[in-house]
Amino acid sequence: xxxxxxxxxxxxxxxxxxxxxxxxxxxxxxxxxxxxxxxxxxxxxxxxxxxxxxxxxxxxxxxxxxxxxxxxxxxxxxxxxxxxxxxxxxxxxxxxxxxxxxxxxxxxxxxxxxxxxxxxxxxxxxxxxxxxxxxxxxxxxxxxxxxxxxxxxxxxxxxxxxxxxxxxxxxxx
Amino acid sequence: xxxxxxxxxxxxxxxxxxxxxxxxxxxxxxxxxxxxxxxxxxxxxxxxxxxxxxxxxxxxxxxxxxxxxxxxxxxxxxxxxxxxxxxxxxxxxxxxxxxxxxxxxxxxxxxxxxxxxxxxxxxxxxxxxxxxxxxxxxxxxxxxxxxxxxxxxxxxxxxxxxxxxxxxxxxxxxxxxxxxxxxxxxxxxxxxxxxxxxxxxxxxxxxxxxxxxxxxxxxxxxxxxxxxxxxxxxxxxxxxxxxxxxxxxxxxxxxxxxxxxxxxxxxxxxxxxxxxxxxxxxxxxxxxxxxxxxxxxxxxxxxxxxxxxxxxxxxxxxxxxxxxxxxxxxxxxxxxxxxxxxxxxxxxxxxxxxxxxxxxxxxx
Numbered sequence: 001x002x003x004x005x006x007x008x009x010x011x012x013x014x015x016x017x018x019x020x021x022x023x024x025x026x027x028x029x030x031x032x033x034x035x036x037x038x039x040x041x042x043x044x045x046x047x048x049x050x051x052x053x054x055x056x057x058x059x060x061x062x063x064x065x066x067x068x069x070x071x072x073x074x075x076x077x078x079x080x081x082x083x084x085x086x087x088x089x090x091x092x093x094x095x096x097x098x099x100x101x102x103x104x105x106x107x108x109x110x111x112x113x114x115x116x117x118x119x120x121x122x123x124x125x126x127x128x129x130x131x132x133x134x135x136x137x138x139x140x141x142x143x144x145x146x147x148x149x150x151x152x153x154x155x156x157x158x159x160x161x162x163x164x165x166x167x168x169x170x171x172x173x
Numbered sequence: 174x175x176x177x178x179x180x181x182x183x184x185x186x187x188x189x190x191x192x193x194x195x196x197x198x199x200x201x202x203x204x205x206x207x208x209x210x211x212x213x214x215x216x217x218x219x220x221x222x223x224x225x226x227x228x229x230x231x232x233x234x235x236x237x238x239x240x241x242x243x244x245x246x247x248x249x250x251x252x253x254x255x256x257x258x259x260x261x262x263x264x265x266x267x268x269x270x271x272x273x274x275x276x277x278x279x280x281x282x283x284x285x286x287x288x289x290x291x292x293x294x295x296x297x298x299x300x301x302x303x304x305x306x307x308x309x310x311x312x313x314x315x316x317x318x319x320x321x322x323x324x325x326x327x328x329x330x331x332x333x334x335x336x337x338x339x340x341x342x343x344x345x346x347x348x349x350x351x352x353x354x355x356x357x358x359x360x361x362x363x364x365x366x367x368x369x370x371x372x373x374x375x376x377x378x379x380x381x382x383x384x385x386x387x388x389x390x391x392x393x394x395x396x397x398x399x400x401x402x403x404x405x406x407x408x409x410x411x412x413x414x415x416x417x418x419x420x421x422x423x424x425x426x427x428x429x430x431x432x433x434x435x436x437x438x439x440x441x442x443x444x445x446x447x448x449x450x451x452x453x454x455x456x457x458x459x460x461x462x463x464x465x466x467x468x469x470x471x472x473x474x475x476x477x478x479x480x481x482x483x484x485x486x487x488x489x490x491x492x493x494x495x496x497x498x499x500x501x502x503x504x505x506x507x508x509x510x511x512x513x514x515x516x517x518x519x520x521x522x523x524x525x526x527x528x529x530x531x532x533x534x535x536x537x
Contacts, residue, residue: 054348081219093300096219097335097343100350110347111340117409120341122352125334126326132338 003029054092057113061106062089078102131171138167182250183261187505191268191291191308194496196488198311202479203427205359205399205492209317209416210306211325212344212353214335220345221280221298229282229298235332236297240286245327249293254283260510263501266389269308273389275299293324300345301353303328310492312423314356314416322412341408351408356416357386358423363398363476364433365426374426375400382406383422388468388495397468397475397495402426438480449477457528461517467498467524486531494527 003011009029016025076085079102083095094100100107111118124132141164148156193206214220215235218228233253240246254262254271262276271285275296284297296304305328307321335343342353349355365371375385386401404419437445452473455462475491477483486494496502498520504511507519 081223083223091222092347093222093345094220094343094347095223097214097216097337100337100340100343107340107347111350111408114348115351115406115408119339120337120351120408122341122354122411123322123325125329125336125342127329127333128336128338 001027003027005029054110054114055089057110058089058106061109061113064109076103076106134167134171138164138171141167179252179256182252183257183264183505186264186268189289189291190493191496193269193292193308193310194489194492195310196490196492198309198313200427201311201488203361203430204312204423205361206308206310207312207314207317207356207358208306208308209314209321209354209356210304211321212301212342212349212355213303213305213325213328213332214301214343214345215303216333216335218302220301221278222300222345224280224298226281229280232302233282233284233297236284236286236295236303239328239331243327243330245324246286246288249286249288251284251286251297254285255281260501260504264505267496267499267502269389269496270294271296272299272304275304292320295324295328301349303332312358312420314358314420317356318412318416348405349407352410352412352415354407354412354415355403356419357401357403358419359388360400360402360423360426360430361398361472361475361479362400362426362430363472364437365430366398367437368433370429370433371400374429378402378422378426381422383419396465397472399472399495434480445476445480446482448473449480449482452477453483453528456524459521459524461514462521462524463517464498464500464520467520468495471495471498486528490527490531494524497523497527 001011003009004027006029011027011029013028013030014025015028016023077083078095078099080098081095083099085103085106088094088099088103094103108118141160145157145160145164148154148160193208198204198207215232218224218232221229221232224232237251240249240251252265254265254275257265259276262271265271265285266273266276268291270287270291271294275283275285278299280298282298284295286295286297287293292308294306294308296306305321305324307317307324309317337343341351344350344353362371365374379385382405384403384405386403387395388397388399388401402419402423404415406415410418452470456467456470456474471491471494474483474486475488478486478488478491497506500513500516503516503519503523506523511519
């Protein structure tokens with residue numbers, strides 16, 4: 001039998017690790033065993049790897065989508081950076097902010113499974129704060145505009161229209 | 174000119190000690206330090222793993238402008254990590270200024286901003302464009318949030334962050350999306366380890382969304398009975414809630430540790446004293462010592478100080494020693510590369526000096 005670590009030399013040493021009632025055996029060569037025995041003397045952490053969890057969840061979501069007849073995610077590609085969904089599944093890393101938009105159908109269930117929620121309720125960056133407020137303001141002005149037009153107050157309407165155009169111009173920038 | 178600056182910065186880092194090693198702050202007998210980091214990206218530029226050279230440079234230059242112009246970064250400096258040797262990169266890892274991942278990453282324009290007290294460090298072009306971290310000694314998560322929130326706003330004046338109303342701050346890995354906030358607390362838990370309870374405690378907290386890591390973060394081993402407990406959930410909760418929950422979880426662990434310490438002191442005081450003084454004996458007399466053995470013994474010694482069995486060296490000295498004896502730090506201090514055997518020799522000398530010095534000071 002070959003050593004389980006280097007997979008080159010013959011395994012001559014068996015190390016048994018007993019945690020609670022669970023026993024795991026490792027078959028190693030002399031050199032790897034020396035390194036390994038050093039490592040296991042150090043306290044073992046509970047094995048939890050977020051990337052493994054992510055990969056598992058992604059597979060489950062793919063399977064679910066297939067059953068539901070949703071387009072296989074494989075063919076999806078980010079329009080901005082060109083990352084394919086398949087590449088994302090392998091690395092667990094997205095390529096750019098647009099990926100979140102282009103893979104949203106796949107990501108939303110993933111985020112819900114990871115976090116129990118897919119909605120951000122925390123801090124909003126200052127710049128976006130301004131933008132979000134402007135969008136709100138435009139909506140409100142449009143409503144006002146409709147009202148004044150009905151009342152035939154055209155002078156007021158022109159003022160509101162200018163304000164909307166100005167805000168939209170700022171947003172476009 | 175640039176090289177001179179780099180040399181000066183490294184020289185300063187060699188001599189400086191970080192605030193978080195001071196052994197001060199709330200509950201410093203169990204809590205070494207608290208940390209918060211925020212993951213941020215700039216809108217319109219691919220994340221570092223998919224950005225090209227010009228885009229990475231763009232992010233780096235922008236960081237330089239922010240550091241140069243804002244008064245919040247008055248005492249901060251920016252290092253271009255590409256210019257540093259792998260030993261120097263490793264040294265910054267051991268100082269907790271950058272992650273292991275950042276030190277080993279191959280792409281260009283990797284940077285690190287840090288302030289004089291080493292409470293702030295910003296990794297530029299790590300997994301995300303900006304990884305802002307703030308560290309303080311003891312349990313001080315709320316204070317850290319106050320500081321880091323300000324720094325985040327300051328950078329946000331210059332940088333339009335990648336943000337969506339729905340998913341929040343957008344990050345390279347979906348496991349950071351939302352707040353992009355990871356808070357962690359570094360705990361010294363020798364009593365829970367000694368009575369074999371630590372595994373139960375850590376298993377329990379991993380079931381409710383918390384992660385335990387080693388001294389140097391993700392993927393590193395536990396040494397010196399030091400455990401880093403951090404939140405896993407970054408989306409669907411506000412920053413304040415995440416911090417508050419983490420603090421509560423840590424208070425639970427701390428009270429368990431305190432209880433065990435009390436029990437141990439009342440039931441096996443002589444054995445404890447024996448272990449602490451033996452650790453002191455080896456540390457102050459060894460001629461050859463590995464970093465693994467040193468961390469084990471320093472933990473025992475720290476335990477002795479925490480329990481009042483021994484009054485020197487102080488917690489601050491022990492915290493600092495835990496960094497100074499690391500392989501790269503030791504070589505940087507010696508000014509040359511050392512073989513593992515030479516490091517074990519140098520390490521023993523360094524520890525003897527520090528410990529004898531602190532004893533002499535106590536006796537005056």
